[in-house]
Amino acid sequence: MxxxxxxxxxxxxxxxxxxxxxxxIYHADVNAPGPVFSLxxxxxxxxxxxxxxxxxxxxxxxxxxxxHRMRGDNTLWLPGTDHAGIATQMLVERKLAxxxxxxxxxxxxxxxxxxWEWKEQYGGLIVKQMKRVGESCDWSREHFTMxxxxxxxxxxAFVRLYEKGLIYRGAxxxxxxxxxxxxxxxxxxxxxxxxxxxxxxxxPLSDGSGFIVVATTRPETMLGDxxxxxxxxxxxxxxxxxxxxxxxxxDREIPIILDAMADPKFGSGFVKITPAHDPNDFEAGKRHxxxxxxxxxxxxKMTAAAGRFAGMDRFAARKAVVAALKELDLIExxxxxxxxxxxxxxxxxxxxxxxxxxxxxxxxxxxxxAIAAVESGRTTFVPANWSKTYFEWMYNIRDWCISRQxxxxxRIPAWHCQSCHEITVSREDxxxxxxxxxxxxxQDTDVLDxxxxxxxxxxxxLGWPDKTPDLAKYYPNTLLVTGFDIIFFWAxxxxxxxxxxxxxTPFKQxxxxxxxRDADGQKMSKTKxxxxxxxxxxxxxxxxxVRFALLVSAAAGADVSFGEERLTSARNFxxxxxxxxxxxxxxxxxxxxxxxxxxxxxxxxxxxxxxxxTAEKANRAIESHRYHEAADALWTFFWDEFxxxxxxxxxxxxxxxVLLWVYEQALRLLHPMMPFITEELxxxxxxxxxxxxxxxxxxxxxxxxxxxxxxxxxxxxxxxMQSIVTSARTIRAERKVDRxxxxxxxxxxxxxxxxxxxxxxxxxxxxxxxTLELKEGKAPKLEGAVRSTPxxxxxxxxxxxxxxxxxxxxxxxxxxxxxxxxxxxxANEDFINKAPEKVILTIRQKKADYEAQFTKNLAxxxxxx
RNA sequence: GGGCGGUUAGCUCAGUUGGUUAGAGCGCCUGCCUUACAAGCAGGAAGUCUGGGGUUCGAGUCCCUAACCGCCCACCA
Numbered sequence: 001m002x003x004x005x006x007x008x009x010x011x012x013x014x015x016x017x018x019x020x021x022x023x024x025i026y027h028a029d030v031n032a033p034g035p036v037f038s039l040x041x042x043x044x045x046x047x048x049x050x051x052x053x054x055x056x057x058x059x060x061x062x063x064x065x066x067x068h069r070m071r072g073d074n075t076l077w078l079p080g081t082d083h084a085g086i087a088t089q090m091l092v093e094r095k096l097a098x099x100x101x102x103x104x105x106x107x108x109x110x111x112x113x114x115x116w117e118w119k120e121q122y123g124g125l126i127v128k129q130m131k132r133v134g135e136s137c138d139w140s141r142e143h144f145t146m147x148x149x150x151x152x153x154x155x156x157a158f159v160r161l162y163e164k165g166l167i168y169r170g171a172x173x174x175x176x177x178x179x180x181x182x183x184x185x186x187x188x189x190x191x192x193x194x195x196x197x198x199x200x201x202x203x204p205l206s207d208g209s210g211f212i213v214v215a216t217t218r219p220e221t222m223l224g225d226x227x228x229x230x231x232x233x234x235x236x237x238x239x240x241x242x243x244x245x246x247x248x249x250x251d252r253e254i255p256i257i258l259d260a261m262a263d264p265k266f267g268s269g270f271v272k273i274t275p276a277h278d279p280n281d282f283e284a285g286k287r288h289x290x291x292x293x294x295x296x297x298x299x300x301k302m303t304a305a306a307g308r309f310a311g312m313d314r315f316a317a318r319k320a321v322v323a324a325l326k327e328l329d330l331i332e333x334x335x336x337x338x339x340x341x342x343x344x345x346x347x348x349x350x351x352x353x354x355x356x357x358x359x360x361x362x363x364x365x366x367x368x369x370a371i372a373a374v375e376s377g378r379t380t381f382v383p384a385n386w387s388k389t390y391f392e393w394m395y396n397i398r399d400w401c402i403s404r405q406x407x408x409x410x411r412i413p414a415w416h417c418q419s420c421h422e423i424t425v426s427r428e429d430x431x432x433x434x435x436x437x438x439x440x441x442x443q444d445t446d447v448l449d450x451x452x453x454x455x456x457x458x459x460x461x462l463g464w465p466d467k468t469p470d471l472a473k474y475y476p477n478t479l480l481v482t483g484f485d486i487i488f489f490w491a492x493x494x495x496x497x498x499x500x501x502x503x504x505t506p507f508k509q510x511x512x513x514x515x516x517r518d519a520d521g522q523k524m525s526k527t528k529x530x531x532x533x534x535x536x537x538x539x540x541x542x543x544x545x546v547r548f549a550l551l552v553s554a555a556a557g558a559d560v561s562f563g564e565e566r567l568t569s570a571r572n573f574x575x576x577x578x579x580x581x582x583x584x585x586x587x588x589x590x591x592x593x594x595x596x597x598x599x600x601x602x603x604x605x606x607x608x609x610x611x612x613x614t615a616e617k618a619n620r621a622i623e624s625h626r627y628h629e630a631a632d633a634l635w636t637f638f639w640d641e642f643x644x645x646x647x648x649x650x651x652x653x654x655x656x657x658v659l660l661w662v663y664e665q666a667l668r669l670l671h672p673m674m675p676f677i678t679e680e681l682x683x684x685x686x687x688x689x690x691x692x693x694x695x696x697x698x699x700x701x702x703x704x705x706x707x708x709x710x711x712x713x714x715x716x717x718x719x720x721m722q723s724i725v726t727s728a729r730t731i732r733a734e735r736k737v738d739r740x741x742x743x744x745x746x747x748x749x750x751x752x753x754x755x756x757x758x759x760x761x762x763x764x765x766x767x768x769x770x771t772l773e774l775k776e777g778k779a780p781k782l783e784g785a786v787r788s789t790p791x792x793x794x795x796x797x798x799x800x801x802x803x804x805x806x807x808x809x810x811x812x813x814x815x816x817x818x819x820x821x822x823x824x825x826x827a828n829e830d831f832i833n834k835a836p837e838k839v840i841l842t843i844r845q846k847k848a849d850y851e852a853q854f855t856k857n858l859a860x861x862x863x864x865x
Numbered sequence: 866g867g868g869c870g871g872u873u874a875g876c877u878c879a880g881u882u883g884g885u886u887a888g889a890g891c892g893c894c895u896g897c898c899u900u901a902c903a904a905g906c907a908g909g910a911a912g913u914c915u916g917g918g919g920u921u922c923g924a925g926u927c928c929c930u931a932a933c934c935g936c937c938c939a940c941c942a
């Protein structure tokens with residue numbers, strides 16, 4: 001068979017990626033038998049393109065999915081994308097700006113049309129990329145959070161929560177992004193420590209009896225102060241609390257109030273109260289019935305209430321206010337101060353706390369059962385520790401602001417009556433007001449937080465609110481694979497909504513993976529310029545190699561430091577698989593026995609036993625989401641055992657019935673991690689009758705552990721044989737013997753070892769290029785080119801090596817340490833009494849072996865002295 | 866202010882419930898273009914498992930403590 005010398009993924013991958021899709025083999029059949037394995041993808045943002053984080057997450061998912069499918073489970077991996085409200089709207093607005101227009105200029109309807117158009121044009125990119133990298137999704141069930149079915153689900157969910165009193169509308173302090181022009185949830189605000197200042201400002205007492213000093217990080221807000229608070233226990237409380245202050249730069253008089261919020265130990269012990277622009281002060285304002293003066297508008301510009309500062313931007317106003325106060329000599333001092341700035345996670349604009357009317361979800365009643373679900377173990381986290389993070393947030397949960405003043409998203413299904421001002425919330429668009437019957441209705445202009453619709457994802461994608469067969473079969477999902485960064489945003493909300501609407505937790509397990517970092521462990525970011533593009537490296541190294549490189553370094557929950565060396569070695573591994581296949585195909589052919597053939601030779605028994613052990617390890621590892629362990633086991637098996645030993649031994653034989661069977665099984669074991677190369681090679685194989693093996697390796701059974709194939713005797717015999725070969729090679733390497741030169745050698749051994757040596761003498765001779773003579777018993781003297789182990793002495797006909805004596809002395813020093821420590825242990829009564837018998841026996845054996853070795857070495861050392 | 870991780874070979878990292886002389890990849894050293902593979906083969910060097918206490922017959926692994934690094938949460942003027 002004509003086959004390239006090096007593996008070229010580009011010649012193989014596009015074909016299979018395409019065929020997997022077109023053949024529809026990953027379509028989940030509701031009526032198929034077997035246990036269900038279902039998983040819904042964390043829907044990537046439509047605006048996005050595939051980055052390393054996706055590549056990693058999707059590799060983890062695809063391994064789990066392919067493994068379950070090969071195990072015969074009724075497997076569904078449901079793909080889809082998220083409309084990502086703010087992110088997408090920002091992108092399209094930027095594009096409009098470049099065209100010299102704006103959403104305001106276009107109007108709402110036209111803008112929405114443009115976003116849809118944009119989505120159709122560019123939104124499919126990430127999906128295309130996912131298809132190209134061979135993700136085994138059921139594309140017939142692809143969903144988008146704004147498609148018709150999901151929109152209906154969103155509406156249903158909203159109405160139900162509203163009817164239950166879990167959604168309410170009200171005026172509260174919200175995080176307002178002046179650049180996105182919308183309210184944000186607490187989660188969409190990021191806190192950043194910044195070097196700022198603490199301004200100490202003198203507020204004169206109205207009666208002219210002096211000043212009190214307040215400290216603030218935002219001096220411009222003083223224009224909206226409506227009180228100054230002091231702690232009730234403050235030493236001057238009695239004296240001051242009836243007095244009032246003359247608020248500088250204004251002609252207002254404000255009271256001094258007593259409130260425990262003022263920490264007497266902080267600063268001067270007085271705190272200014274700006275109810276309109278600070279959440280704490282907002283509450284204080286309510287407690288003390290203070291007026292609220294809004295001095296900043298939705299664009300963070302000073303309002304008319306700010307007097308001569310009106311129209312200024314908040315930061316300009318800050319400077320101007322400070323300057324004005326300085327002029328009046330009202331600045332007592334300015335301290336350097338570290339402030340925690342709240343910024344919009346999208347636009348990085350500093351958010352402004354503003355009072356505004358928004359829609360909220362009451363969270364406590366939803367959180368309680370979601371907490372219970374994890375406490376009771378109905379849903380578990382992997383790694384388990386993440387449940388702490390989940391609990392931490394859930395116990396302290398606050399109501400969720402779900403309305404956004406955006407145009408791209410699910411419009412809130414609420415209608416405001418223009419005559420009686422009643423709100424009608426409805427599944428169908430109402431024509432008349434539910435209270436007064438007026439037809440003059442206007443739909444609420446807000447849309448819902450993106451995460452509201454993603455929160456319904458595990459069941460909305462299966463047809464909810466209808467009772468579909470899909471929903472019955474695939475809900476709850478078996479597994480969720482996601483990043484820790486969206487545990488609160490997404491996982492927790494799905495838990496709450498899943499339980500609320502479906503009565504059942506949405507997934508049994510939540511696997512939280514880490515972050516893909518660069519080779520130096522730095523977070524990848526565009527500004528740092530250390531972003532690795534998966535498509536670029538997929539092209540360079542092959543998708544399988546990229547997957548394998550990610551998987552092999554992905555201990556559960558751990559971050560992955562991703563450098564090119566890892567890719568190179570993974571790429572080399574695919575090449576190794578390729579070349580082993582070349583050898584097999586050219587020497588042995590492509591016909592695979594239907595079952596494991598009869599095992600006669602040591603190496604056959606051994607490789608089958610190793611294959612079996614590897615299958616066990618791989619299954620256990622994948623099942624418990626320890627993908628790196630599976631990858632490692634497969635690497636070791638295929639490269640070190642199958643290629644380096646088994647194939648080398650096979651080359652010496654004509655009759656090889658077992659080889660193809662083991663090889664084909666190995667391809668199956670590798671398939672979930674390296675789908676392309678394994679499919680390509682597997683498709684070249686045939687049955688012994690010359691027929692195709694099957695439709696796709698991805699539908700072949702994943703090898704399972706079989707007790708009957710475990711052969712500990714073969715493993716230990718093979719270990720002896722390997723040890724003899726390695727000893728001979730080591731001697732040769734140390735003396736730099738020409739590879740082609742055959743060297744006579746004598747092997748002294750007893751017991752089992754001599755049996756192995758006899759049975760495989762020829763193979764040993766060939767692998768080490770020595771002519772082997774066997775003698776039963778111990779070597780009479782150990783000099784010359786010798787290698788000794790507890791099992792045997794091997795003497796090659798070569799002159800004594802320089803440095804051999806030093807090596808033995810060094811080895812004996814180490815042996816002595818181990819022997820002494822074994823002695824100590826064995827002399828310890830507690831150890832003998834308490835340690836399990838198995839451990840004691842092992843130590844005894846170990847000690848005996850080392851002593852024998854030590855004695856041999858010693859004899860050689862003494863003689864060479 | 867709370868919470869969670871990490872510290873193991875030159876580098877990046879593994880190390881299930883404590884139990885043989887702590888592993889891998891890359892890098893390094895030596896020798897090989899061996900009819901599958903130089904993206905390879907054979908051999909080799911390299912670690913007082915961050916420090917200090919403790920539990921235990923036995924600790925990289927469990928407990929306490931310190932240092933350093935990182936992350937998350939929080940309405941600390």
